[in-house]
Amino acid sequence: MTLHAQVEKVEPPFWWSAMNLPELQVMFYGNNIAQYDVQASEGVIINNIRKTENPNYIFVTINSGEIPAGNIEFIFRKGKKKVFSETFEFREREEGSALREGFDASDVLYLIMPDRFANGDPSNDSHPELTEKVNRSLQGGRHGGDIQGIIDNLDYIQDLGATAIWSTPLLEDDDPKYSYHTYAQSDVYRIDPRYGSNDDYRRLADEMHDRDMKLIMDYVTNHWGAEHWMIKDLPTYNWVHQFPGYRNSNYRMTTQFDPHKADIDRKLNEDGWFTSTMPDLNQSNPLVLNYLIQNAIWWIEFADLDGFRVDTYSYNEKEGIAEWTKTIMNEYPHFNIVGEVWMHDQAQISYWQKDSPVGAIDSYNTGLPAVMDFTLHDAITGMFDQDEQGYADGMVRAYDNFANDFLYADIYNLLVFAGNHxxxxxxxxxxxxxxxxxxxxxxxxxxxxxxxxxxxxxxxxxxxxxxxxGDIRRDFPGGWxxxxxxxxxxxxxxxxxxxxxxxxxxxxxxxxxSKVLHNGKLLQYVPEENVYVYFRFNEEDRVMVVINNSPEERELDLVRFTEGLKGAQSGNEVISGNRISLQDSLKITGKSSMVIEL
Structure with a gap:
């Protein structure tokens, strides 16, 4: 796109025809641009023109649902005189785009921090337009990993057995320190050039799809970075939350549903800034919410994405984040979005999942398909050091976690993990x-x-x-x-x-x-002597899992597991490759596991 001298930015930079979203909000930015009146080319209906207290912005909302692929014109006038015009492109949508299949329980996500994974293109390690330069000797500095490094090692990831990649954010982050994590974004329509280009990101998706793999974008709805160009010249005073000025979040996500909450506590969680360098976006401002919705959809279409992981999901304004989520899922009904809800109670995590029985208590429904199982993570990080089983120690912690699955609307859309970034x-x-x-x-x-x-x-x-x-985000050996x-x-x-x-x-x-591990039912037994036994099963297949968390060998009386075994006399043990007899008893060595295909 070639911009007129008085137009510095147009966002989104282009759009697609045949979208379900009936309107498109186009933002024009330039010095004193609000002095002009705006018209559109023949046949394009303008529904709304919004000028704010900042004269450098105009937001033009058009009827976009029926606009075919091709170019339209926005004409800027002063009085009756045409001063200049801007061409805006509508592209042909790729076939099947609306029905794209998101990630699901048949997948395994491989989480990458791009700066720390592999440096495929050393020429982009630093960039003249961006402040922080490469410094691999600094734990919290930029080390030079990039998109090309991921592409170069897709065969490794595929051979390992992962089917999807969740990359921490790749959009531009011009924070002068710690920009490598890229959660303080400074331009959300641009891949950080130290990672590569927008086209490189699309190339990553294409390379993955050629391997039948899926790409998941880490999306941030709650905040931007203090260096974002719009933060430096706010379109409206209330584009971000102000108190006035800065107040930090109290991080008390429980205030979103606590029936006894004080309003100030809820406000500080929802509206307080995540950190002083991450201004909190005001999703109750329709301009902001539309901007975020369109930006997310733009990336899905442009990069051919298969899912989002949404950062700090439960810090957003409840109604705004629900509308954001539902609008995207309406556009892509088979897409998947997993929200980071870092809480330590199943009921509190469940509240944020679509159709949650917990959320129904106060008639709240996010429309969010998936949440992260942080309570299981909590158990995993402690229980394997607990050699002895107590009433609430050892493998009982896993059992108790799954016993609360009745709180979730969809247990197959829970992200399970031992650790992340x-x-x-x-x-x-x-x-x-x-x-x-x-x-x-x-x-x-x-x-x-x-x-x-x-x-x-x-x-x-x-x-x-x-x-x-920085220490939990070390460089992958061999990536440089x-x-x-x-x-x-x-x-x-x-x-x-x-x-x-x-x-x-x-x-x-x-x-x-193993399809039974993707969507089979779960049958679990109360752990005894620190041994946890469960089955995954469907109409055709059945797998028995035995985890002995005791340092001692255990012998299991298999009569107890008759319901799970369903008459099976033997099975193939996946880890060792051995054939296992299941007639009377089963011995398992200390601190070991078995996965037995019946």
Whole structure:
């Protein structure tokens, strides 16, 4: 697009024909642009023109549903005189776009922090337009990983057995410090050039789709960065929440549904800023909400996305985030969105899921298909150090977590994980104990829900969160040309790394082909002697999972599991490859697991 001298930005930069969304809000930005009147080319209906207290903005809303692919014109006049015009493009929508299939329980998500995964293009490590330059020696600095690095290692991820990639944000973040995490975005229509270009991002999606893999974008609705160009020249005073000025969030997400809440506490959670460098967006302002909805849809169409992970979902204004979510799901009914609801109680997490029986209590429904199972994560990070079973210790913690599944509307749309980019590294928590990692991974990959693996866990990567987030976001070995060794190849992995990797690969690739682990029902037994037994089953198939969290060998009387075994006399044990007799009893060594295909 070639912009007239008086127009610095047009957003969205283009759109698509044949969308369900009936209107399009086009924002024009330029010095004193509000002095002009706006008309559109013949046949284009303008529903609304909004000029704000800032004369550098005009928001023009048009009837867009019937506009065919091609160009239209926006004509800027002063009085009767035409001063200039802007061409706006409508593109042909790709066939089947509206019916795209999102990620689901048949997938395993591989979570990548792009800056720390692999540097495929060293020429973009720094950029003249952006403040922070590459400095790999700085734990919290930019290290140079990029989109090309992900593309270069798609074969590794696919071979491992993951079917989808969730990448932490890739949009421009011009924060002068710690910009590598990219959650303080400065332009939400532009991939950060230190990662690559918008076209590179689309190329990543195309490369993944050629491998029958899915791409999930990390989307931030709650806040932008203080360096965002619109924050520096606010369209309206209430584009962001002001008190006036800055107030930090109290992080008390419970105030969103607490029947006894004080209004000021709810306001501070919803409207307070996540940090002083992340201004809180005001979704109750229709201009803001429309902007966020259109931006999300723009990226789905442009990059051919298969899903969103939404950051800090439960910090948003309740009604605004619900409208954002429902509008996207109406446009793409088979899409999937998982929200980060970092809470420690199943009822409180469930509140945010679509059709939640908990949310129904106050008639609230987000329309959000999936939430993250943080209570299971809480259990995983402690229970495998508990060698003895207590009333609420050891494997009982897993059992109790699943006993509360009645609180959820859709247990297959829960994201299950041992760790992510914000939590402690699972292999640090368990002090590099491979056997405990195997127990945790067995649980994550065989229970209900959508498993997610954090990059590097599969090779035993460690990192101490207490020393700083940068330590749990270390560089993947081999992702940089001058690395001493590469864990991307079997020949390059150490013996320890290979032990982690081979176990992970075997179980991931088994799960990929096991439909009963995708959507089978769950039958669980109360743990005894720190041994947890459960079954996944459907009409055709049945899998028995045994997790012995005791350091001692255990022998199970199989009569107790008659309901789950359904007469099976033997089965194939996936991890060892052995044929297992299931006639009378079953022995299992200490701190080990079995996945038995009946």
């Amino acid at each position: 914000d939590t402690g590294r699972i292999n640090e928590i368990y002090d590099g104990d491979l056997e405990k990692y195997k127990l945790a991974l067995t649980l994550v990959l065989t229970t209900r829900g959508i498993p997610q693996l954090y990059y590097g866990d599969e090779i035993g990567m460690r990192g101490e969160k207490a020393t700083g987030d 040309n001058n690395d001493e060794q590469s864990a991307f190849t079997k020949a390059g992995r150490t013996a320890t790394q290979e032990a982690y990797h081979s176990f992970t690969k075997k179980l991931l690739n088994y799960r990929k082909e």
